[in-house]
Amino acid sequence: MGDGTLGMNPGDYGAEELDQERRDQEYMEELYNMEQRYAITEKAKIGSQMQCPFCGIFITKTTYNKKFCHKGCKDKYWNNVNDKRRDRSHAYSKGR
Numbered sequence: 001m002g003d004g005t006l007g008m009n010p011g012d013y014g015a016e017e018l019d020q021e022r023r024d025q026e027y028m029e030e031l032y033n034m035e036q037r038y039a040i041t042e043k044a045k046i047g048s049q050m051q052c053p054f055c056g057i058f059i060t061k062t063t064y065n066k067k068f069c070h071k072g073c074k075d076k077y078w079n080n081v082n083d084k085r086r087d088r089s090h091a092y093s094k095g096r
C-alpha cells in the first residue's frame with residue numbers, strides 16, 4: 001500500500017469492540033472513497049491526472065482503460081470491493 005492513510009487513527013480507543021466497530025466504519029468509508037476515485041478514473045481523459053482508486057497516489061491516465069497505478073492495486077481494489085458486498089449481505093442476515 002504505502003501512503004499510510006489506511007486505518008491510521010491513533011488515540012482514544014476504548015473497549016475492543018468499539019475499536020473493531022470503528023475500524024469497520026473507517027474501512028467502509030475508505031472503500032467508499034475508493035469507489036469514488038474509481039468513478040473518477042473512468043471519466044478521466046487520457047493525459048490527465050487522477051488518483052489510483054486503491055492507494056490514492058496521483059497517476060497520469062495513459063490509456064483509456066488505465067485506472068490503477070499498478071496491477072496489484074487493481075487486484076486489491078476488487079478484492080476489497082467484493083468483500084464489502086459479501087459483508088453487507090452477511091450483516092443484514094445477522095440482523096446487526
Ligand SMILES: [Zn+2]
Pocket residue numbers: 052053054055056057068069070073
Ligand atoms: Zn495504487
